[in-house]
Amino acid sequence: MSIVPIGHESLNRADITAIIARGKALAEPGRFGEWVTVATEDGDVVVAALSPDNESLIFGFGKEAGWYYAFDAEGECLAEGRFVEDLFAVLS
Numbered sequence: 001m002s003i004v005p006i007g008h009e010s011l012n013r014a015d016i017t018a019i020i021a022r023g024k025a026l027a028e029p030g031r032f033g034e035w036v037t038v039a040t041e042d043g044d045v046v047v048a049a050l051s052p053d054n055e056s057l058i059f060g061f062g063k064e065a066g067w068y069y070a071f072d073a074e075g076e077c078l079a080e081g082r083f084v085e086d087l088f089a090v091l092s
Helices: 013-026 084-091
Strands: 035-039 045-050 057-064 067-072 077-081
Touching: 013 035, 013 045, 013 057, 013 084, 057 084, 067 084, 077 084
Parallel strands: none
Antiparallel strands: 035 045, 045 057, 057 067, 067 077
């Protein structure tokens, strides 16, 4: 179960911190580069896990209407859930 509240419609600072910390903790050494926040063309904020050379997106995390989601570089949904942990359970 996640400790991150679901009351916010989009990612907030607590969400971002939880996603980055959990992602780094689960990642195999050398599999990812930086974990960064990025604003989309629509103005949404997402967390992006970059390739080891920091040149491309491996996958990202966002939140819409109170639901978390993970997506790949093509924008396809990989996982969704009410809690951040739901995403990592599917991705790991």
